[in-house]
Amino acid sequence: MPVSPDYRPEPRFFDLGPDYADAVQAAAFPQTILRFRNDRAAAEVGLEGLSEAEWIAAFGRFDPLPGQPGPLAMRYHGHQFRQYNPDLGDGRGFLAAQMRETPRGQAASDSAPGRLLDLGTKGSGQTPWSRGGDGRLTLKGGVREVLAATMLEALGVPTSRAFSLIETGEALERGDEPSPTRSAVLVRLSHSHVRFGTFQRAAYLNRPDQIEALIEHVRSLYHPSVAPGDVPGLMRAITEASARLTARWVAAGFVHGVLNTDNLNVTGESFDYGPWRFLPAYQPAFTAAYFDHGGLYAFARQPEAVFWNLTQLASCLAVVSDPKTLADALNGFGPAYIRELRAAFLMRLGVQSLGEAADQRLVDTTLALLREGGEAMRWEPLFFDWFGGFASSARALSGPRAKLYQGEAFDAFRFALMEHEPDRIERLEHPMFAAREPEEMLIDEVEAIWAAIATDDDWTPFHAKLDRLEAARTAWDFGA
Structure with a gap:
């Protein structure tokens, strides 16, 4: 080959x-x-x-x-x-x-x-x-x-x-x-x-030798900056990676749908997409799985779900390490998540950090604007319209959502955004930002793409969507 x-x-x-x-x-x-x-x-x-x-x-x-x-x-x-x-x-x-x-x-x-x-x-x-x-x-x-x-x-x-x-x-x-x-x-x-559940199996079988082998396997291959034998350090690394992933989901308006311990891995990389959804608008209780009747994995509960899963991993590592130091590492999730959420929102808005207080103000006012705007204020278009910060004001205020950008919530958002300088402003020269609408991935479009395949074996909409997403990827240039 x-x-x-x-x-x-x-x-x-x-x-x-x-x-x-x-x-x-x-x-x-x-x-x-x-x-x-x-x-x-x-x-x-x-x-x-x-x-x-x-x-x-x-x-x-x-x-x-x-x-x-x-x-x-x-x-x-x-x-x-x-x-x-x-x-x-x-x-x-x-x-x-x-x-x-x-x-x-x-x-x-x-x-x-x-x-x-x-x-x-x-x-x-x-x-x-x-x-x-x-x-x-x-x-x-x-x-x-x-x-x-x-x-x-x-x-x-x-x-x-x-x-x-x-x-x-x-x-x-x-x-x-x-x-x-x-x-x-x-x-x-x-x-x-390697999932959290991989460790759970070893703990269930009362095999500390397997847990120790997994710890060294994961440490050496995926978190080599952690010293050999530093189990709390490994827990801290996995916790911080998981916090970053969760914050990026939230900033993307993404709902994974099934955040079980076998669906989270040790590198903080999202995988196994079953009943996923992207938010049409800001809806904290939005769920992706039709069988999630209690909203356990709703959009706004994803940080809680990830933290709960991390506690299950920590309990497995406690078989071979000090529970108190593992708890200290685990309790770093909250501060790491808040820090990563600020960074994720700044990334999505294409602006530079101005410091913790100003960055948090921008996150808070962005969420307030999304909340006050209701169904009319769709999640993805807000980040598209205002990408690059105030440098995009003329584009946003002459676009299809111009009438939404008024009132007290918008004024607070605008003032918070004005504080931040654009990050790599040259990205706004990409042809994607000349379009009136962003690329979204809402369920109606997903179903339409599938319907073309199921009814007529027409793969054109599927590949056209992938081509547009590739253009969006190069335009945003976020990396991961």
Whole structure:
């Protein structure tokens, strides 16, 4: 297989041994129709040179990539809506490969190793942890995950990236969408699939040796600035990464939907997009999952949910470390979240920091304006209209929402915004900012994109949306 010199296999999770995962095989699918491939992400791991046939062999049939020993279904437990479940694990996916990232502009021979990245699957067939399920993914679910991950990356949220989507030619029966429905297998590129639930399983089995092995594995590969043996330091690093992720979700107006302990990982990178939503407007109680009847994972409760999950991780680490120092590390979540939320809102508004008090004033007045504006004040357009701060006032006040920008709440927002200088004002020269409307990802558009595929097998709206999101990503230039 013609990989580039930038392809650097390093299957490190496999080193942990059979207590943490099970060797599995992918399902044999009747069809393998390539629907999406992420060549930009592939270039970062040396796989951009694969032909379509080679791509399908690697990510539709799962022929092992060079230097990779074969797929593993990872073992973990988790709290699901705060109910402990010891019967979890990779039930319709597996860890297919691990390799080092080559950041843009860096050669593989450079001394900096790059991040360790995973290729993980969704819908690749049954495993020992399928619990009676068919191990498959609906094509609609795959399309939705590609859209979610692409939008979040554009908005600067630390996220896994949809790497490949292949339609697999099976008719699936599902209770939550019209059936039979089409099937697919998704591959995502992520900076670790080690979940909080991975530690929970070891604690449940009363295996401090496994917890210690996981601690060193995670510390050395994902948080190397933490000293060996410094378990509270590792807890602090994971807590701060999780706070940053949560703040970026909130600034993006994103609702993950299912914040169980098996859906949060040790690197603070968002992944596994099921019943997600983006806010149409500021609605603190907005939920994404139809089965979240109590609003446990509502938009405004996401920080609470992440903190609760972190406490479960800390309780696992307490098996081998001092609970008090772990609690001190855990209690850093609140201050870190507030700090990261200020930074995230400044990033979204494209302005520079002026200090804690002024930055907090801008966050507070932005939220107040969104709240006072009700349904008419859509979340994403506000950040689009005022990107670059007061430098965008003429654009915003002559745009389609000009009539919304008046009154006491707007005046307070405007005065807070005027205090802040634009950050990289040249970004406003991008053609995207000449448009009257921003790129959003509201449910009606998602359903329309799917309807074109389901009804007419028309993938044009899907790929057109991805093209526009790529343009938005370069225009915002947030990074993650």
